[in-house]
Amino acid sequence: MPPVSLRSQVNVAVQLARPGEFAPLQLSPSIPIWPPVVLAPMAGVTNPPYRSLCREQGAGLYVAEMLHARGLAERNGKTIGLASFGADEAVRSIQIFGADPVAMGEATRFLVQEVGVHHVDINMGCPVRKVTSKGGGSALPARPALMRRCLRAVVSAAGDVPVTAKTRLGIDDERLTWFDAVTACADEGIVWLGVHARTAAQHYAGQARWNVLGEIKAAATIPILGNGDIWEAFDALRMMRATGVDGVIIGRGCLGRPWLFRELADVFDGREPAAPPNLGAVLDVLREHARLLADFFGERKGMLEVRKWCTWYTKGFPGSAQVRAALQHVETLDELERGLSALDPELAFPASALRVARGKSGGEQEHVALPKDWLKQDAKGAKDARDLRP
Helix, strand or coil: CCCCCCCCHHHCCCCCCCCCCCCCEEEECCEEECCCEEECCCCCCCCHHHHHHHHHHCCCEECEEEEEHHHHHCCCHHHHHHCCCCCCCCCCEEEEECCCHHHHHHHHHHHHHHHCCCEEEEEECCCCHHHHCCCCHHHHHHCHHHHHHHHHHHHHHHCCCCEEEEEECEEECCEECHHHHHHHHHHCCCCCEEEECCCCCCCCCCCCCHHHHHHHHHHCCCCEEEECCCCCHHHHHHHHHHHCCCEEEECHHHCCCCCHHHHHHHHHCCCCCCCCCCHHHHHHHHHHHHHHHHHHHCHHHHHHHHHHHHHHHHCCCCCHHHHHHHHCCCCCHHHHHHHHCCCCCCCCCCHHHCCCCCCCCCCCCCCCCCCCCHHHHHHHCCCCHHHCCC
16 A cells, blocks of 8 residues: 555645745744744643654754743742753753743743753643633733733843743634734743634634734734644645744644654755654654653653553554553553554554544633633733833
């Protein structure tokens, strides 16, 4: 059976990048990012083992999972344990979230001075209840004055370390916040703003609104990175050409597919990517990932972590569903190996798996959870948010 093309129907006519068509992202004068691709920080996903695996495949910026600013500021042991980096990470990049300017500043100082990070990203886009109900994530831009105080606190504490941010289009269609976020980020010294082209209410449902990314880019005076529905390397080229954004952020599209970063490097450098791996090669990557997780967390915790990855790596392959169910109970590397041996390594990568959703796939939220009277509180503060000080 011939290998499946990397291109789904929507990307059949997409041309490879031309020389000079796209520019590197400039995180700082000494940190260029090429290709202009960023691994989205994802809780429970972008830990050191997975970042290492992605770096083996290609280039870009790989951001550690988001951490609660208050946990870092209060030196919570579990939170600090997640702020770890491999010796091979030339750029230590991490994301924080919160809604308290003091805690945001303290967390940043800790990360810069004690952890030695080279880049801090601010989460202003997470749509999950446990984050927004405390005012963090996508709830923060709905309070423009508070958002500015948080941005200013982080930038001030970071010193020469570059700070970026990531947001969504808004709370819902009635409360779009992207314009306030773009304006505040430009005013407060944010290097670039990533935008997931959905509202918080949309969660991960429906299609990302790439057309709005074009509006945001046209209104912005700082670089804008696009996020949402990049399942294939050619999607990144299509998004950048259609919207004018300066780079892309890869989230769910790389789950169980770290070789997507190799494909992205290829298309941005004008090379046709290789055929996708067959199941045997996919399982070899999964085995390496499992070993990395076991080394980092210990075998027991590592196998708890690997269970979700077994689903993501094998999703879409014929006959894999029954094996995946058994793999949800593995407790050792040996058990994992025995489970994987039931799969046919000769199976070609299925075309249907190119765009299959992995990871978070929750439907629209009827109501985004916000703190009580959240949307009324900024009105009680200063008329000009730029006059506020953290």
